[in-house]
Amino acid sequence: MHLRVIAVSPAAPTRLHFPSALIFALFVLCAPAPQSQAQDWVRTGTDLGVAKVRLAVPDFKPSTNDPQNTALLKTFNDTFWDDLDNSGVVELVSKSFYPLQTPAQPPDVTFQAWNAPPPNAAMLAFGNLGVANGRLTVLGWLYDVKNTQSPQILGKQYTDAASDDAARVIAHKFADEIIFRLGGGIPGIAESKIYFVSDRSGHKEIWVMDYDGANQRQLTHQGSISLSPRISPDGTRLAFSSLSKSGWDILMFSTDLNRLVTFPHFGATNLSPSWSPDGTKLAFSSSRTGDSEIYLCDPNGANLHRMTANKGPDVSPAWNRKTGAQIAFVSGRTGLPQVYTMEADGTNQQRLTDQGYAVSPNWSPNGQFLTLAWIRKYGPGEPGSSDIYLMDIASQRWVQLTHDGGHNDFPYWSPDGRHIVFQSSRSGREQIWMMLADGTKLHQLTFTGRNTQPDWSWK
Amino acid sequence: MERKNMKLQTLRTVATVACLAAILMLGACKKKAAPPPPPPPPPPPAPTASISVSPDTIQTGQSATLSWQTSNATDVSIDGIGAVQPSGSQQVSPTESTTYHLTAKGAGGTQEATTRLTVTQPPPPPAPAPSPTDEDLFGQNVKDVYFDYDKSDVRPDQQGAIQGDAQFLNEHTGINFLIEGHCDERGSIEYNLALGDRRAQSAKNALVAAGVNASRIKTISYGKEKPFCMEHTEACWQENRRGHFVYQK
Numbered sequence: 001m002h003l004r005v006i007a008v009s010p011a012a013p014t015r016l017h018f019p020s021a022l023i024f025a026l027f028v029l030c031a032p033a034p035q036s037q038a039q040d041w042v043r044t045g046t047d048l049g050v051a052k053v054r055l056a057v058p059d060f061k062p063s064t065n066d067p068q069n070t071a072l073l074k075t076f077n078d079t080f081w082d083d084l085d086n087s088g089v090v091e092l093v094s095k096s097f098y099p100l101q102t103p104a105q106p107p108d109v110t111f112q113a114w115n116a117p118p119p120n121a122a123m124l125a126f127g128n129l130g131v132a133n134g135r136l137t138v139l140g141w142l143y144d145v146k147n148t149q150s151p152q153i154l155g156k157q158y159t160d161a162a163s164d165d166a167a168r169v170i171a172h173k174f175a176d177e178i179i180f181r182l183g184g185g186i187p188g189i190a191e192s193k194i195y196f197v198s199d200r201s202g203h204k205e206i207w208v209m210d211y212d213g214a215n216q217r218q219l220t221h222q223g224s225i226s227l228s229p230r231i232s233p234d235g236t237r238l239a240f241s242s243l244s245k246s247g248w249d250i251l252m253f254s255t256d257l258n259r260l261v262t263f264p265h266f267g268a269t270n271l272s273p274s275w276s277p278d279g280t281k282l283a284f285s286s287s288r289t290g291d292s293e294i295y296l297c298d299p300n301g302a303n304l305h306r307m308t309a310n311k312g313p314d315v316s317p318a319w320n321r322k323t324g325a326q327i328a329f330v331s332g333r334t335g336l337p338q339v340y341t342m343e344a345d346g347t348n349q350q351r352l353t354d355q356g357y358a359v360s361p362n363w364s365p366n367g368q369f370l371t372l373a374w375i376r377k378y379g380p381g382e383p384g385s386s387d388i389y390l391m392d393i394a395s396q397r398w399v400q401l402t403h404d405g406g407h408n409d410f411p412y413w414s415p416d417g418r419h420i421v422f423q424s425s426r427s428g429r430e431q432i433w434m435m436l437a438d439g440t441k442l443h444q445l446t447f448t449g450r451n452t453q454p455d456w457s458w459k
Numbered sequence: 460m461e462r463k464n465m466k467l468q469t470l471r472t473v474a475t476v477a478c479l480a481a482i483l484m485l486g487a488c489k490k491k492a493a494p495p496p497p498p499p500p501p502p503p504p505a506p507t508a509s510i511s512v513s514p515d516t517i518q519t520g521q522s523a524t525l526s527w528q529t530s531n532a533t534d535v536s537i538d539g540i541g542a543v544q545p546s547g548s549q550q551v552s553p554t555e556s557t558t559y560h561l562t563a564k565g566a567g568g569t570q571e572a573t574t575r576l577t578v579t580q581p582p583p584p585p586a587p588a589p590s591p592t593d594e595d596l597f598g599q600n601v602k603d604v605y606f607d608y609d610k611s612d613v614r615p616d617q618q619g620a621i622q623g624d625a626q627f628l629n630e631h632t633g634i635n636f637l638i639e640g641h642c643d644e645r646g647s648i649e650y651n652l653a654l655g656d657r658r659a660q661s662a663k664n665a666l667v668a669a670g671v672n673a674s675r676i677k678t679i680s681y682g683k684e685k686p687f688c689m690e691h692t693e694a695c696w697q698e699n700r701r702g703h704f705v706y707q708k
Contacts, residue, residue: 243684247680248652269652269679269680271652271653287657291660313650315649315653330647330649330650332650332653335609357647359647359650360649410648
């Protein structure tokens, strides 16, 4: 039923709030016992009420005889499949169910072969790829195979200089088009970037990669310890914290100029920058008065003023990414660190977590949820593990998202609100992992060195 | 008459020769008259020289006897000693190995001779009293301060360390120093940096309260970025929860 709605209107209201609906279902599930430990394994119920679109994605076919086609097709097909698989909005039909003849262009489509079992697909993404005269051309279609009268939802053509990277980018772009149509009008994340800290050069430096772990490259060369990368909403500046001879400074890196730009040295220990969603303010923690407090300043460091004044460390501010009106942060004012929220002017400071060791809050793009890293049972002799949790701000109900051991920290939301990236030591050393916001589709993105503190671009 | 003539003739010859000589001398007034070459004297005998030292190896502070003989020399000298008798001996006690170089000059030429005296250091220098540097004293006397987990206040059992540190630092007011705040591996990177900052501040405040001038103290936090101990045990974690004092010039 709802498929027709999507085909007609990408912003169909019934699907618009897919992530919220999904996550809200989690809270409904655990509502009877919100504080008990028995509510843990939520993933058994996450798909209730939300039937995903069954999408068939046969490999794209060559459209020319160029020898480059084979390698580029492999890159394209792998990237395209992974993007759709990672998206969380479709259920990919296993290739073993596909008919022997798969289409390369619209006249090849035999509807009954796709819309009936065994594939029983609702949607079909197909197309072709070819290199001619050094140019790569990709033609792609998205068909509603149950609507045989006017099946076409998308028909796209992409052309670029033939390269592996171009094949990857085109796959990301076409996947994002499909995810936008099938995912309720929320833009996909296939072209987003993840910034993170890696020690693989011998020092902790800031690195960046594609959201799927491809194209990992080093941005900073400070040669000391650089931490807590935070990319600005427009993607042009990266704030981070770095150790200099005089202490920890906030530094500003221009992604346009590929170098550091001027930012004032405030003195003492300055940590954990965070951008307001409109990009006009930076929140961070500074111990310039002798105690770590949350400060705000302009993106050039001007108009510095203090937001908190409590004994005990206040660190790790995170803005409400939808409204820009609140800031979540971590405070040790009562002992072990807990997550608090306050208005963006510093008033109305509220504690959200009730026990344990709670750090690294990050606000969902829709403003409704926080993720955080939490050791619920913390202390000597307590075998508590640090896991990623999701908390509904309004009700302060929470769900545990990771269960698989290791130390899990620094969760960060994807721009579409469907994914969470975080660091985990479950595979040995700390690495960057990604999962859907319900804890499923968990997979590892980094494998070299120690990699920590992921930060997802805003689009 | 004849004799008179002869005499006169001789006079005239002498006068003529004298005149010629005068003319010659006048004519050669711009040129030096070449002296007549002296007859070569018989070659004088060449000088001989020898020098020795006994013993040829001494320890610092001991002396050795330097002896030398020369012959046919009028001018004998030893580098570093000066002019000496043509033959003789002398006590020497250099502080480091020395080569004695004798030069004997005489009418017959110059003769040189050398000998070397090796000076060794005495086995153990009898307590040369090395005055310890401020940095050594700092390292010996200033003790790190340890903290409870997730705590930044100086706990009672660390007060002794603080008092000892303060006493030393108040006696050595020229020393400036850095306090590094460290945390164990548990806990989160960002929070641990803030906690380490507080630990360093806390140790600083305790020292200031004990009379140490705050301007001598810098603080920095390393959080859990530079642990002292890498094991995952409580003993190791305690090692890493500390305020570490570092001497600065």
